[in-house]
Amino acid sequence: MTSRLDRRDFLRLGLSAAAASALPGCGGGDFDERYTEEDVARLAEQKRAEKARSGTGPFGPQVYRGYRGLAELPWFELDGDGNVRCVAEDVPRAIDMHAHLGMALFLAPELDLQARTPRVRHMLDCDGEEPGCPLDLDVYANANFSPSDLNALRRMAVAQFTIGSSAAATHTIPNLLAEMDAVRVEQAMILPISFGLPFGDDLTETWTSAIRKAGVERRLLPGASVFPRDPEAVDKLRRYAADGARAVKLHPNAQRYYPDAPEAMAIYEECGRLGLPVCLHSGRAGIEPERVHRYMLPRHYEPMLRRFPEVDFVFLHSGSRDLADTLPLAARHENVWLGIHGQGVSALAEILERVGPHRLLFGTDWPFYTLAMSLAKVLMVTEGRPGARWAMLRGNALRLLGETEGSA
Numbered sequence: 001m002t003s004r005l006d007r008r009d010f011l012r013l014g015l016s017a018a019a020a021s022a023l024p025g026c027g028g029g030d031f032d033e034r035y036t037e038e039d040v041a042r043l044a045e046q047k048r049a050e051k052a053r054s055g056t057g058p059f060g061p062q063v064y065r066g067y068r069g070l071a072e073l074p075w076f077e078l079d080g081d082g083n084v085r086c087v088a089e090d091v092p093r094a095i096d097m098h099a100h101l102g103m104a105l106f107l108a109p110e111l112d113l114q115a116r117t118p119r120v121r122h123m124l125d126c127d128g129e130e131p132g133c134p135l136d137l138d139v140y141a142n143a144n145f146s147p148s149d150l151n152a153l154r155r156m157a158v159a160q161f162t163i164g165s166s167a168a169a170t171h172t173i174p175n176l177l178a179e180m181d182a183v184r185v186e187q188a189m190i191l192p193i194s195f196g197l198p199f200g201d202d203l204t205e206t207w208t209s210a211i212r213k214a215g216v217e218r219r220l221l222p223g224a225s226v227f228p229r230d231p232e233a234v235d236k237l238r239r240y241a242a243d244g245a246r247a248v249k250l251h252p253n254a255q256r257y258y259p260d261a262p263e264a265m266a267i268y269e270e271c272g273r274l275g276l277p278v279c280l281h282s283g284r285a286g287i288e289p290e291r292v293h294r295y296m297l298p299r300h301y302e303p304m305l306r307r308f309p310e311v312d313f314v315f316l317h318s319g320s321r322d323l324a325d326t327l328p329l330a331a332r333h334e335n336v337w338l339g340i341h342g343q344g345v346s347a348l349a350e351i352l353e354r355v356g357p358h359r360l361l362f363g364t365d366w367p368f369y370t371l372a373m374s375l376a377k378v379l380m381v382t383e384g385r386p387g388a389r390w391a392m393l394r395g396n397a398l399r400l401l402g403e404t405e406g407s408a
Helices: 004-018 037-053 067-072 147-159 173-182 203-214 233-242 262-274 290-296 298-307 317-332 345-355 371-381 386-400
Strands: 063-065 076-078 084-086 094-099 134-136 185-190 220-222 248-250 278-281 313-316 336-339
Touching: 037 290, 037 317, 063 067, 067 076, 067 084, 067 134, 067 371, 084 173, 084 371, 094 371, 094 386, 173 185, 173 203, 173 220, 173 371, 185 386, 203 220, 233 262, 248 262, 262 278, 262 298, 290 298, 298 313, 298 317, 313 317, 317 336, 317 345, 345 371, 371 386
Parallel strands: 094 185, 185 220, 248 278, 278 313, 313 336
Antiparallel strands: 063 134, 076 084
């Protein structure tokens, strides 16, 4: 039985950390050598410059009316139910290296992850109303959403830890598979997060069990997560690997740790022994509370890249809004792979130009966003480059996972 003190401490200190990846907010200060006023200014300047440049890059304006508006692009159309479908038969069957299922943690009631619902309520839902929100593919993904949208996201995130979220109840295996089928996504890596809660913190076990219950292990690849300050983290990693985990997810801002902390180094070392890629949230998305921004600065990631060159590190979101500081890391370290979800098409074209296609990984961050949005961006930047398209959508993931085309 967890004590009342544990619950109160969690609600006071832990909930904001657990949901930090999704909660907009402000507040911070406490500047030191690891997080400076210059860091704050750089993020503000990135947002300003991106907004000013939108639509002026190599692809021109790329604004659509909601996710459904992507049907204007030559690769998509709407089906009879108004859902976006990819109808281009020459698009490779993609492997999504960054997806999640519905979360119910701490006090929240259990979800039925086997349920099919009429529609998916994405956590940032551009199709929630008619007409859909203006969707600009030339900015970082969350820049498309209003303060009221972000407040709704905050309420949803808190509900996932307390009373349960009706939106999360739509983030199920059948709904994900249906969306995958619609846009030619063959497999998805399901990445849980361990938040270090006193109880009800078992997404690795819950999602792995749900995938097996559905009998879809070949399509939904189970990942694992451990809390860096958990003294049993390494032992848990070994159990998860033995149970079939294909990758490990760590989230410096949600788990509130520096990526180069000693406890994290022990996890990376064990992942190297187990042959598991480490998928890290990287960089500042710009909607988290500022108090957790300090953990995600790209310069904090370099020590483990040098120390563990044999470990494959996947920087999810390519450093988010700190892309400019992430690209040099990828240039210096061959063990850095860049997950491309979230970046606008001009930024994605820059990543492709500077890093090349062979360490870039398709990802969607479902159910935060629809799968079609990420796919559309890859198709734009690889038009006329079939080798790069195949690598980004499929080939690189196969190589990272140690698979061949026939085994996928």
